[in-house]
Amino acid sequence: MTGPAHLSAQPGEIRTTCAYCGVGCGVLAKPDGQGGLAVRGDPDHPANRGRLCSKGTALGETMGLEDRLLHPVIGGVRADWDTALNHVADRFRETIAEHGPDSVAFYVSGQMTTEDYYVANKLMKGFIGSANIDTNSRLCMASTVAGHKRAFGTDTVPGTYEDLELADLVVLTGSNLAWCHPVLYQRIVAAKAARPAMRVVVIDPRRTATCDIADLHLAIAPGADVALFNALLAEIDRRGARDPRFARHLDGMAEALAAARVEDVSLTGLSAAEIATFLDMWIGTEKVVTVFSQGVNQSASGSDKVNAIINCHLATGRIGQPGMGPFSVTGQPNAMGGREVGGLANALASHLDIDNPAHRDAVQSFWNAPDMPAGAGLKAVDMFRAVERGEIKALWIICTNPAMSMPEADRVRAAIANCDFAAVSDITASTDTARLAHVLLPAAGWGERDGSVTNSDRTISRQRAVLPAPGEARPDWAILAEVGQRMGWPGAFDWPDAAAVFREHAALSGVAGRLGADFDISDHAALDAEGYATLAPFRWPAAGARQGGRFFRDGRFFTPSGRGRMIPVTARPPVAEPDGNHPFQLNTGRIRDQWHSMTRSGRSARLNRHMGEPFVEIHPEDAERLGLVPAGLAELRNHAGRAVLRVLVTDRVRRGEVFAPIHWSGETAPTGRVDALVTAHVDPVSGQPESKAVPVSVAPYAARWFGFAVTQARPVPECGYWARARVEGGWQVEMAGIETPEDWEEEARRLFGLPDAQIMRVSDPARGTERLALMEEGRLVAALFVSPEPVALSRAHLAGMLGGEDRQALSGRAAAGRPDPGPVLCACLGVGVNTIREAIVTGRATSVATISEALGAGSNCGSCRPEIAALIAAARPAATPRAA
Numbered sequence: 043m044t045g046p047a048h049l050s051a052q053p054g055e056i057r058t059t060c061a062y063c064g065v066g067c068g069v070l071a072k073p074d075g076q077g078g079l080a081v082r083g084d085p086d087h088p089a090n091r092g093r094l095c096s097k098g099t100a101l102g103e104t105m106g107l108e109d110r111l112l113h114p115v116i117g118g119v120r121a122d123w124d125t126a127l128n129h130v131a132d133r134f135r136e137t138i139a140e141h142g143p144d145s146v147a148f149y150v151s152g153q154m155t156t157e158d159y160y161v162a163n164k165l166m167k168g169f170i171g172s173a174n175i176d177t178n179s180r181l182c183m184a185s186t187v188a189g190h191k192r193a194f195g196t197d198t199v200p201g202t203y204e205d206l207e208l209a210d211l212v213v214l215t216g217s218n219l220a221w222c223h224p225v226l227y228q229r230i231v232a233a234k235a236a237r238p239a240m241r242v243v244v245i246d247p248r249r250t251a252t253c254d255i256a257d258l259h260l261a262i263a264p265g266a267d268v269a270l271f272n273a274l275l276a277e278i279d280r281r282g283a284r285d286p287r288f289a290r291h292l293d294g295m296a297e298a299l300a301a302a303r304v305e306d307v308s309l310t311g312l313s314a315a316e317i318a319t320f321l322d323m324w325i326g327t328e329k330v331v332t333v334f335s336q337g338v339n340q341s342a343s344g345s346d347k348v349n350a351i352i353n354c355h356l357a358t359g360r361i362g363q364p365g366m367g368p369f370s371v372t373g374q375p376n377a378m379g380g381r382e383v384g385g386l387a388n389a390l391a392s393h394l395d396i397d398n399p400a401h402r403d404a405v406q407s408f409w410n411a412p413d414m415p416a417g418a419g420l421k422a423v424d425m426f427r428a429v430e431r432g433e434i435k436a437l438w439i440i441c442t443n444p445a446m447s448m449p450e451a452d453r454v455r456a457a458i459a460n461c462d463f464a465a466v467s468d469i470t471a472s473t474d475t476a477r478l479a480h481v482l483l484p485a486a487g488w489g490e491r492d493g494s495v496t497n498s499d500r501t502i503s504r505q506r507a508v509l510p511a512p513g514e515a516r517p518d519w520a521i522l523a524e525v526g527q528r529m530g531w532p533g534a535f536d537w538p539d540a541a542a543v544f545r546e547h548a549a550l551s552g553v554a555g556r557l558g559a560d561f562d563i564s565d566h567a568a569l570d571a572e573g574y575a576t577l578a579p580f581r582w583p584a585a586g587a588r589q590g591g592r593f594f595r596d597g598r599f600f601t602p603s604g605r606g607r608m609i610p611v612t613a614r615p616p617v618a619e620p621d622g623n624h625p626f627q628l629n630t631g632r633i634r635d636q637w638h639s640m641t642r643s644g645r646s647a648r649l650n651r652h653m654g655e656p657f658v659e660i661h662p663e664d665a666e667r668l669g670l671v672p673a674g675l676a677e678l679r680n681h682a683g684r685a686v687l688r689v690l691v692t693d694r695v696r697r698g699e700v701f702a703p704i705h706w707s708g709e710t711a712p713t714g715r716v717d718a719l720v721t722a723h724v725d726p727v728s729g730q731p732e733s734k735a736v737p738v739s740v741a742p743y744a745a746r747w748f749g750f751a752v753t754q755a756r757p758v759p760e761c762g763y764w765a766r767a768r769v770e771g772g773w774q775v776e777m778a779g780i781e782t783p784e785d786w787e788e789e790a791r792r793l794f795g796l797p798d799a800q801i802m803r804v805s806d807p808a809r810g811t812e813r814l815a816l817m818e819e820g821r822l823v824a825a826l827f828v829s830p831e832p833v834a835l836s837r838a839h840l841a842g843m844l845g846g847e848d849r850q851a852l853s854g855r856a857a858a859g860r861p862d863p864g865p866v867l868c869a870c871l872g873v874g875v876n877t878i879r880e881a882i883v884t885g886r887a888t889s890v891a892t893i894s895e896a897l898g899a900g901s902n903c904g905s906c907r908p909e910i911a912a913l914i915a916a917a918r919p920a921a922t923p924r925a926a
């Protein structure tokens with residue numbers, strides 16, 4: 043339970059690793075004595091050196107027990123562990139006995155620890171004898187895995203985080219690093235400030251917050267990255283910029299060049315001048331790192347995009363040297379660890395190949411396993427199709443929420459609901475997926491369990507238990523091991539603790555290393571309990587000739603020939619393109635302060651105040667043509683489903699394209715589930731869905747009324763559109779409907795569950811507005827504002843009145859002398875838009891630096907600095923995405 047002794051940790055602080063993104067920041071956490079944690083960045087962790095972003099900073103606020111799943115549940119009824127584990131083991135055993143091993147499946151997650159993942163993979167591949175284990179990494183990193191394996195013969199990120207600081211040119215393509223990998227982004231910002239000659243290019247159809255530091259932003263057409271990088275490869279060749287010495291280590295150069303030379307560059311939608319500038323910068327800069335993420339991976343040509351990028355680095359030999367290389371930034375905290383244990387359906391373990399009989403034999407004998415699958419299992423989309431067809435009859439979903447995050451989410455939800463047997467392990471029962479489970483298994487979450495995770499640059503760090511697991515929750519690896527034992531393999535699943543699982547994983551990597559795999563951490567195979575408890579972050583390979591932990595510049599690859607492979611690729615537009623019925627290309631992604639389905643980040647009131655409801659970004663000309671007004675609602679449709687989202691009019695998106703974030707679910711905004719719209723077109727090589735190019739129609743949502751409410755207890759809205767979020771002291775809810783309730787007082791009592799509260803009401807029939815304040819013992823317990831137009835009032839202000847005796851609530855405005863801070867821009871220090879704007883307008887602070895000095899905003903994690911800069915630039919009232 044303790045970290046390595048070190049000067050910078052204060053007494054009581056435990057060293058751990060952030061729960062969220064693949065940057066893998068070190069965290070020092072200390073129980074606050076009230077069930078929460080005091081959290082700060084670990085100054086000694088190589089990924090962050092003390093920094094944290096808004097989400098990391100708020101980790102301590104997400105530990106509350108509200109909504110936690112605290113004990114096993116069978117068929118909606120509380121059960122004890124013994125009964126639940128036997129039930130899961132029996133159902134899996136019976137199903138396999140009757141229908142064979144491929145009639146069952148696990149769907150797991152890059153947010154599990156390496157130890158959890160190792161046990162799940164061993165149980166399915168070695169003992170059940172099926173490869174039907176796939177993971178949400180299929181939606182996330184599969185195209186990179188495929189691209190790496192094609193080029194390098196192994197799934198390995200060649201470089202390190204230092205390379206991003208050492209580079210003279212950082213190209214970010216399909217990555218909103220400022221919001222999705224904020225600490226890494228801040229490292230680049232700091233490096234650029236120290237060395238102004240460093241340049242940054244952002245390639246993204248949207249002008250994101252990341253563009254704030256870009257010397258060049260290329261608003262590329264969706265899906266067209268291959269065309270751009272092929273243009274680059276052809277030009278590298280034309281200018282003689284290839285590295286002939288490194289070419290000796292490569293196969294496929296001629297074929298790749300031939301494909302690149304005939305590429306149709308017009309697909310990029312970029313001007314000749316823009317392309318020429320980019321090619322000049324890239325070719326003219328020796329030290330270049332090309333960072334890529336979901337704008338590359340989540341595409342039906344994702345693997346080809348990855349190889350188009352890698353081709354340019356191989357051709358120039360700019361790989362595995364300080365400040366050079368292709369760099370896949372991973373999304374989840376343990377996306378990399380999951381790949382290291384071979385958790386994908388088409389992987390084995392320790393970077394070994396499932397299609398290689400010698401590899402399978404080696405793993406089988408190491409595990410002493412009865413049975414191994416003969417080849418790859420079903421990839422996520424195919425897996426849920428097999429569930430839909432009834433071919434998979436028993437399913438165990440762990441640490442992921444496919445009923446909202448898979449493409450065609452409504453269809454996946456129905457498939458799970460109809461599955462003969464579905465077990466779900468989660469920290470909460472209120473997810474779109476958990477609601478469908480026959481058996482719910484309570485998992486110990488981040489901060490409550492021990493394990494290890496691998497970040498984007500191959501650094502393995504410990505996550506440590508800081509608080510006791512609540513209720514009867516258990517770590518996922520232990521739950522899996524219990525089921526393995528009860529299915530009939532007591533010896534193979536009998537570990538006393540996570541350390542023992544880690545040792546076994548490390549030992550297996552030694553077997554892999556002897557077979558030629560690059561992933562070999564077998565020097566940790568004898569780690570004792572103390573060694574595991576105090577394990578400091580280390581990057582693999584920790585030893586050997588690979589100086590600095592970089593790969594491939596030595597010309598050693600892991601293909602059968604030992605040479606690297608250039609892959610000939612040709613750009614393809616997205617599978618489905620807009621047409622008369624579905625004229626808009628929908629792009630999806632993330633916002634700064636939320637994590638996926640918000641089961642963790644949504645617990646922090648602070649994080650909810652940045653963007654409090656689902657929205658769609660649309661270009662001003664498109665909005666005007668469609669009659670969409672800022673803060674109104676839009677309905678998006680296609681054959682897969684529909685969504686209703688708040689309108690955010692902005693020229694950050696291109697005409698004909700709309701962007702919507704992925705975070706809302708049945709729990710927070712039932713019509714905000716954007717994956718209901720995403721069609722399940724997949725990359726033919728990787729099986730990764732095209733989540734960023736979905737044709738949809740867009741039209742105004744014909745709401746007759748709009749509402750906004752705050753309440754101390756969780757509201758239960760029943761209307762065409764709603765989105766609820768926790769705020770300080772309670773909840774806020776945005777609403778809209780086509781049917782108008784007959785009696786607003788009755789509706790308010792129902793919505794708030796307050797049959798007996800005293801109601802103060804102000805109606806304005808001429809304007810059609812209603813204002814209701816619900817009081818108990820003289821205190822405001824809830825308030826509802828209704829209007830035929832989107833409700834314009836200060837969200838933050840009204841939420842702040844909850845629990846108070848102030849009878850001004852119905853005015854909807856901040857009382858004199860109580861300035862309204864507005865939507866929170868700086869989540870770390872809680873500074874609102876209005877406060878910042880006021881400082882700008884009064885001339886008190888006129889730069890990001892002076893605002894940080896005067897107000898604190900932007901001084902901690904820095905991820906709001908682009909937004910502060912935008913406020914300065916605009917210095918006019920900003921459109922709010924209906925945040926707080």
Ligand SMILES: Nc1nc2c(c(=O)[nH]1)N[C@H]1C(S)=C(S)[C@@H](COP(=O)(O)OP(=O)(O)OC[C@H]3O[C@@H](n4cnc5c(=O)[nH]c(N)nc54)[C@H](O)[C@@H]3O)O[C@H]1N2
Nearest residue numbers: 216217218222264265335336337373374631632634637638
């Ligand atoms: N705040 C926050 N951070 C997160 C997460 C989170 O939920 N919230 N999740 C984590 C996870 S699991 C992941 S995988 C990462 C994802 O990190 P990112 O990949 O950076 O995030 P996204 O917003 O999904 O997509 C990145 C960008 O790709 C652009 N894009 C779309 N289509 C194309 C295209 O065809 N070409 C190019 N070049 N760009 C395109 C989008 O406009 C978007 O801005 O974030 C991680 N970090």
Ligand SMILES: Nc1nc2c(c(=O)[nH]1)N[C@H]1C(S)=C(S)[C@@H](COP(=O)(O)OP(=O)(O)OC[C@H]3O[C@@H](n4cnc5c(=O)[nH]c(N)nc54)[C@H](O)[C@@H]3O)O[C@H]1N2
Nearest residue numbers: 181182441442443447467468469485487630638639641733
């Ligand atoms: N349209 C569209 N769809 C996308 C994406 C996109 O960009 N666009 N991105 C895709 C990507 S990259 C990703 S990674 C996925 C993410 O999608 P999901 O993995 O479905 O999203 P999460 O909300 O992270 O789900 C994690 C679940 O695990 C639970 N949990 C948390 N900690 C623990 C634990 O310790 N143990 C257990 N057992 N459970 C725990 C949480 O409560 C939550 O329910 O979404 C994908 N879907």
Ligand code: SF4
Nearest residue numbers: 060062063067095098
């Ligand atoms: S960048 Fe933020 S979310 Fe990612 S690991 Fe660091 S603190 Fe956590």
Ligand SMILES: [Mo]
Nearest residue numbers: 181182373374
């Ligand atoms: Mo991801």
